[in-house]
Amino acid sequence: MIEFEVPEIDYTRYSNRQLAAVPLAVLTVALVVLASAWAITGSPVALGIDFTGGSQMTVQSDMSPAELQAAFSPDPVSVQGVQRYTDRYVLTFSESNIGNLREQAESAGLSVLGSGSTPASFGADSMRIGMIGVGIAFLGMSILAFALFRTFVPSVAIIVSAFSDLMIPLAVLSLLGVKLSLGTIAGLLMLIGYSVDSDILLNNHILRRRGEFYESTYQAMETGVTMTLTSLVAMAVMAILATFFNIQVMAQIGFVLVIGLAADLMNTYMLNLSLLRWYKFRGVKR
Amino acid sequence: MNIRDNWRIVLLAVFVVGSGVALFAPVAGGATDDGGLTNLQYGIQLDGGTSLQAPAVGITAEGVNVSVDDETALAQNVSAAVSVDPIDVRVSARSQTVEVFSRNATQDQLRDALIAEGYQPDSVRDGVTQQTREDMVQVIQDKVQESALSGGSVSTINGIEGTFISITAPDRDQEELQSLLDERGVVRIYAVHQNDNGSFVQDQVLRQDDFKSIGFARKDQGEAVVPVTIRNSVAERFQQEMVEYGFGQARRCGVNRDSASNVSDVDDYCLVTTLNGEVVFSGGVQQNLATSFANGEFANGPNFRMTTGQNMTQAKDLEISLRAGRLPAPLDFDNARVQSLEPSMGQEFRMDSLIIGIMAVLSVSGMIYLRYRDPRVALPMIVTALSEVFILLGFVALVQYPLNLSHIAGFIAVVGTGADDLIIIADEILQREDITTDRVFQNRFRKAFWVIGAAAATTIIAMSPLTVLSLGDLSGFAIVTIVGVLIGVLITRPAYGDVLRNLILEE
Numbered sequence: 128m129i130e131f132e133v134p135e136i137d138y139t140r141y142s143n144r145q146l147a148a149v150p151l152a153v154l155t156v157a158l159v160v161l162a163s164a165w166a167i168t169g170s171p172v173a174l175g176i177d178f179t180g181g182s183q184m185t186v187q188s189d190m191s192p193a194e195l196q197a198a199f200s201p202d203p204v205s206v207q208g209v210q211r212y213t214d215r216y217v218l219t220f221s222e223s224n225i226g227n228l229r230e231q232a233e234s235a236g237l238s239v240l241g242s243g244s245t246p247a248s249f250g251a252d253s254m255r256i257g258m259i260g261v262g263i264a265f266l267g268m269s270i271l272a273f274a275l276f277r278t279f280v281p282s283v284a285i286i287v288s289a290f291s292d293l294m295i296p297l298a299v300l301s302l303l304g305v306k307l308s309l310g311t312i313a314g315l316l317m318l319i320g321y322s323v324d325s326d327i328l329l330n331n332h333i334l335r336r337r338g339e340f341y342e343s344t345y346q347a348m349e350t351g352v353t354m355t356l357t358s359l360v361a362m363a364v365m366a367i368l369a370t371f372f373n374i375q376v377m378a379q380i381g382f383v384l385v386i387g388l389a390a391d392l393m394n395t396y397m398l399n400l401s402l403l404r405w406y407k408f409r410g411v412k413r
Numbered sequence: 414m415n416i417r418d419n420w421r422i423v424l425l426a427v428f429v430v431g432s433g434v435a436l437f438a439p440v441a442g443g444a445t446d447d448g449g450l451t452n453l454q455y456g457i458q459l460d461g462g463t464s465l466q467a468p469a470v471g472i473t474a475e476g477v478n479v480s481v482d483d484e485t486a487l488a489q490n491v492s493a494a495v496s497v498d499p500i501d502v503r504v505s506a507r508s509q510t511v512e513v514f515s516r517n518a519t520q521d522q523l524r525d526a527l528i529a530e531g532y533q534p535d536s537v538r539d540g541v542t543q544q545t546r547e548d549m550v551q552v553i554q555d556k557v558q559e560s561a562l563s564g565g566s567v568s569t570i571n572g573i574e575g576t577f578i579s580i581t582a583p584d585r586d587q588e589e590l591q592s593l594l595d596e597r598g599v600v601r602i603y604a605v606h607q608n609d610n611g612s613f614v615q616d617q618v619l620r621q622d623d624f625k626s627i628g629f630a631r632k633d634q635g636e637a638v639v640p641v642t643i644r645n646s647v648a649e650r651f652q653q654e655m656v657e658y659g660f661g662q663a664r665r666c667g668v669n670r671d672s673a674s675n676v677s678d679v680d681d682y683c684l685v686t687t688l689n690g691e692v693v694f695s696g697g698v699q700q701n702l703a704t705s706f707a708n709g710e711f712a713n714g715p716n717f718r719m720t721t722g723q724n725m726t727q728a729k730d731l732e733i734s735l736r737a738g739r740l741p742a743p744l745d746f747d748n749a750r751v752q753s754l755e756p757s758m759g760q761e762f763r764m765d766s767l768i769i770g771i772m773a774v775l776s777v778s779g780m781i782y783l784r785y786r787d788p789r790v791a792l793p794m795i796v797t798a799l800s801e802v803f804i805l806l807g808f809v810a811l812v813q814y815p816l817n818l819s820h821i822a823g824f825i826a827v828v829g830t831g832a833d834d835l836i837i838i839a840d841e842i843l844q845r846e847d848i849t850t851d852r853v854f855q856n857r858f859r860k861a862f863w864v865i866g867a868a869a870a871t872t873i874i875a876m877s878p879l880t881v882l883s884l885g886d887l888s889g890f891a892i893v894t895i896v897g898v899l900i901g902v903l904i905t906r907p908a909y910g911d912v913l914r915n916l917i918l919e920e
Contacts, residue, residue: 241754249750252572260878267874275867309885320872327867350840357780358829361773365825372765377822
């Protein structure tokens with residue numbers, strides 16, 4: 128039978144610098160990836176049709192992907208098979224005149240199961256709203272972190288790890304060439320809410336409780352790691368099944384959260400912890 | 414076990430029962446009426462249908478200092494100056510605005526036209542006024558409801574670039590919805606008659622506003638008819654004009670309505686009804702109606718029947734147009750966001766997302782069991798997490814919120830945060846030395862609750878921008894998550910604390 132137990136890590140073996148180095152290095156790599164993608168393509172993460180404008184159509188047909196590609200003018204940007212069905216495809220177009228595309232599909236003898244389109248103006252609007260939304264959420268979370276702990280270093284520790292939790296999944300999206308969608312934005316916002324939980328738990332145990340530092344840390348970890356792993360499993364199940372079923376919005380939310388929560392495990396118990404230890408033992412209390 | 418000490422569990426039980434009622438009790442108008450198992454409403458992603466968000470076509474001049482008396486004259490002159498149909502110009506003295514609803518008119522044209530009329534507009538911008546948008550929502554609502562089997566919804570949403578009109582029609586595919594909306598439903602009735610030179614001329618005798626009530630389109634002796642009643646205030650004038658144009662005697666319209674598409678093609682004594690400029694009705698006047706025009710009886714009971722021949726579809730369209738009125742401004746489909754799904758796909762997604770939800774709950778339960786290995790701790794935890802979802806479903810059913818895919822993702826997120834918080838409670842209460850008194854328990858429970866409350870607050874803060882920003886249908890995801898977190902913090906998680914206390918104090 129599988130044993131599920133949170134391992135007790137001997138933190139005394141590592142210095143604060145050593146602990147913080149790994150997550151900071153990963154964050155740096157993530158930022159470099161995003162910055163170079165920005166420099167090369169003009170956007171840190173490739174934008175999907177939700178933001179650039181365009182359309183998508185799910186069709187059922189015996190045609191091959193190449194035949195489907197040729198059946199439309201302008202050509203689809205991509206023709207993707209659906210995992211579960213051999214005769215079902217998702218076509219993506221950069222053109223947003225879905226009425227015209229649906230007519231073309233119908234005259235080519237395809238049965239259109241679903242379609243969606245976003246005009247470019249709408250997409251640009253969504254992009255701005257999405258960025259404002261993530262910005263407000265992050266700012267709100269930061270203010271709340273300060274309000275909860277009322278000390279500089281622990282609050283900043285939470286904010287820095289939350290920032291890293293957002294950047295790492297974005298860099299992974301960028302590297303894999305996954306396009307940014309509305310689902311991704313929802314996932315990022317959810318991540319702000321989710322990932323901060325374990326940081327709050329850790330800070331709370333160390334700062335607001337009596338007891339020895341490492342003992343408090345271990346107790347917080349036992350709870351926190353269980354929490355994060357539970358959420359991570361739920362999201363992984365959602366991401367995998369939704370991909371299989373071709374439910375895009377759920378797959379996108381799940382994917383961002385799986386990577387983000389994994390990054391959070393590292394950030395909470397290495398970055399946040401090292402900052403807290405430094406604060407507790409060497410920091411000047413106000 | 415007494416009730417006073419366990420009121421949180423009692424409260425949870427009350428909510429679970431309440432949700433059961435909200436979900437399954439047969440309610441008038443609920444989905445159970447249509448043979449569904451629950452009262453849940455499904456959005457287009459889980460039920461099929463079309464949703465569309467589009468801006469209105471138009472330009473608006475603001476700060477036009479026009480008086481009520483000059484409204485009509487100004488509208489007419491502006492329409493001539495920018496060469497659009499008079500119905501595409503709306504002058505409002507109350508809001509001091511002049512709107513032109515046409516793609517062809519430019520801002521400069523409108524400004525020049527107003528200046529030529531002696532007005533100095535403060536500004537000319539793209540878009541229409543709020544009044545116009547409200548009217549459009551009203552008209553579209555009527556159109557969608559007149560024609561749909563089950564209720565659609567129409568509202569306005571605010572974007573950065575302007576305001577959009579958002580339409581959801583559960584039982585229409587994209588083409589059907591678009592053509593329903595595309596028809597601006599302008600109905601005009603002309604009397605075609607010979608003038609003094611003997612050539613046929615068309616005079617408009619009725620317009621949309623002249624109708625008082627519209628009957629239902631129906632088949633009567635093989636003909637598709639729409640019975641109508643016109644307003645008493647115009648009945649006298651209409652009657653006079655009919656006599657003047659020669660309809661005081663019975664007329665057989667010799668024009669085949671299938672061959673005449675434009676009213677100017679009609680060259681016989683006919684009453685011609687056009688819908689969006691297209692002839693949908695051309696008919697003569699029967700003896701009894703003609704007599705009532707001639708002897709003045711018509712004005713005492715001003716009703717007659719319009720027929721579109723065999724064509725029931727056109728009769729229906731005519732009825733809808735007459736009823737729903739015309740759209741004040743056309744919708745800009747080129748800049749519309751449209752989503753459309755076949756009902757079969759909706760069914761499929763419903764099943765698939767149910768499977769995903771169940772699998773997510775099972776895997777969370779599995780993780781919890783592996784961690785605690787004590788069914789007395791794990792089982793209540795799983796039951797509590799499930800009751801949280803159940804209460805949330807009850808809430809959604811109660812407010813008749815249409816469920817979409819993103820909401821299901823919200824449910825799964827709630828399962829995740831719910832489990833997280835229950836783990837915090839269990840660890841806080843169970844770890845360290847055994848609890849001996851109720852006071853120790855209360856103390857630990859409060860400590861656990863501080864963390865849970867803080868975590869819930871961050872989730873709510875992170876999600877709240879989505880509830881107000883219009884970002885696709887993600888506001889639903891945010892609302893479901895926030896309500897779920899609130900239900901968790903206020904109802905289910907405290908109850909779980911009580912369950913654990915009973916468990917521990919028993920020993």
